[in-house]
Amino acid sequence: MLKKISILLFLGVFLLSVFADTAEGKCKNKFLNPINDVCWNCIFPFKISGRTVKLANDMSDFAADPVQSRICLCKSDLSATVGVPVSFWEPARLADTVKDPYCLPSIGINMGSADTGFLGGGHTEKSNATEQDSTFAQAHWYIFAVWDMLDIFMDFPCLASETFDIAYITELDPLWNDDILAALISPEVLLFSNPIAQLACVADSVAANIGFPQDALFWCAGSWGSAYPITGHVNSSNYIQANSLAASRMVFKLGREGLLWDPGVNVCGSVYSPIWNKSNYRIQVSKPVKGSTCEPIGRSSLIWGAMKNPPFGAGENSGDNFAWVMFRKKVCCVGYTP
Numbered sequence: 001m002l003k004k005i006s007i008l009l010f011l012g013v014f015l016l017s018v019f020a021d022t023a024e025g026k027c028k029n030k031f032l033n034p035i036n037d038v039c040w041n042c043i044f045p046f047k048i049s050g051r052t053v054k055l056a057n058d059m060s061d062f063a064a065d066p067v068q069s070r071i072c073l074c075k076s077d078l079s080a081t082v083g084v085p086v087s088f089w090e091p092a093r094l095a096d097t098v099k100d101p102y103c104l105p106s107i108g109i110n111m112g113s114a115d116t117g118f119l120g121g122g123h124t125e126k127s128n129a130t131e132q133d134s135t136f137a138q139a140h141w142y143i144f145a146v147w148d149m150l151d152i153f154m155d156f157p158c159l160a161s162e163t164f165d166i167a168y169i170t171e172l173d174p175l176w177n178d179d180i181l182a183a184l185i186s187p188e189v190l191l192f193s194n195p196i197a198q199l200a201c202v203a204d205s206v207a208a209n210i211g212f213p214q215d216a217l218f219w220c221a222g223s224w225g226s227a228y229p230i231t232g233h234v235n236s237s238n239y240i241q242a243n244s245l246a247a248s249r250m251v252f253k254l255g256r257e258g259l260l261w262d263p264g265v266n267v268c269g270s271v272y273s274p275i276w277n278k279s280n281y282r283i284q285v286s287k288p289v290k291g292s293t294c295e296p297i298g299r300s301s302l303i304w305g306a307m308k309n310p311p312f313g314a315g316e317n318s319g320d321n322f323a324w325v326m327f328r329k330k331v332c333c334v335g336y337t338p
Contacts, residue, residue, distance in 0.1 A: 027103030027110035027321060034146045037286045038091050042294035042327050047087040065331060066267055072333035074268035083335015085267050086158060089282060089294075093326040094142035095250055097232075097243040101138050101171050105287045106323040119171050121232065135234045135242035137322075139176065139250050141168035144325070158332035168254065170232060176253075179229040185256050189228040192219040198226060208298030212279040221245050221278070222298015227252055239320075240305040244283060247324045248297045252276045264329030280329040287323035294327050 046053045049070040065087050072085045094106045101119035102112030121136040145162035147153050170176035175185060183189055191197070201220035204213050208222030221227045224245040225236055230253045234242040254260035261270035264280035284294035289308045301308075309320065 027100050031108045032106045032286055032323060034149055037290055038325055039284045039294050042282060043089045049084045066265055072267050074333045079337050081333050081335050081337045083333045086334050087331040089327045090330040091146050091325050091327050092144060094144040095247040095324045095326055096140040097137040097246045098321040100321060103321050104140055105321045106142055133237040135236055135239060137232045137243055137246045139170045139246055141250055143167050157334055158330055176231050179231050179233055182229045182231045186230050192228055204298060208296055209300055212296045213298045215277050215279050218275050221248060223300040224298050238301055240309050241301045243322045251281055264331055267331045267333050282327035284325040286325050
């Protein structure tokens with residue numbers, strides 16, 4: 001029954017994207033294709049009992065698995081499972097970062113108007129050398145159970161049956177639009193708003209460009225900038241990096257609010273992570289131009305961002321409104337439950 005509801009919801013949103021009025025603004029994208037617009041190579045490497053299953057063109061994985069033993073044991077009040085630990089990368093969520101409020105490029109719908117008001121975003125370049133360029137973007141978060149939607153691998157016990165859904169829209173969240181209000185859920189920002197703390201982000205940037213970021217430096221996002229404030233405001237001269245950082249901040253924000261639990265920490269189930277584990281997430285740009293690889297949080301867009309936001313174009317190639325596929329590391333215990 002749940003799968004039927006998921007399929008009907010998916011078809012309903014698809015039909016809305018076909019007939020939606022997109023004459024205003026730049027929100028002219030099509031519904032994200034779960035087959036062609038996802039980097040399927042990014043689900044690798046697949047690990048069983050800590051050993052990597054080697055496949056052609058598999059991605060590197062520098063994130064350590066939480067279980068290094070050959071077997072795993074998960075207990076609960078009602079049962080216990082004995083099996084082998086398995087890990088892989090799951091394309092389970094989508095994120096939009098947009099200049100035009102209420103533009104949903106992942107599903108090709110424009111719910112806004114040409115009059116963006118104070119919710120509108122964009123990139124601002126400062127003429128004064130003492131001031132930084134800045135970018136603001138609204139963000140949307142989707143539950144994207146792509147394997148369930150395609151009806152493949154659903155007998156695999158590590159995959160949960162979920163429905164496609166729009167889970168979060170920042171246009172309705174004042175904490176995303178105001179840096180001061182955001183401190184209500186992240187008061188520790190006061191500890192890291194200094195040059196010494198930000199200087200430590202150089203190490204995180206180097207780590208992200210050669211492998212995976214350092215989880216201990218949770219206030220950093222590698223070459224993309226600071227993880228704080230947890231809002232849509234980013235001080236960056238690179239528009240693509242600024243939007244990738246805004247999408248990644250949603251991981252931190254939703255985790256802090258208890259709305260996103262990390263399935264890559266404990267082999268026995270997802271855990272609440274108010275401090276994000278950056279190395280358990282990868283991000284792939286899907287729109288306006290699809291990226292052929294997925295990147296760890298903080299990897300410089302000089303490596304992967306060329307021509308991902310064309311300055312001119314129409315339809316699916318219209319720029320400034322991005323869609324991202326969020327890959328998360330999934331670990332679980334596959335075995336026998338008596």
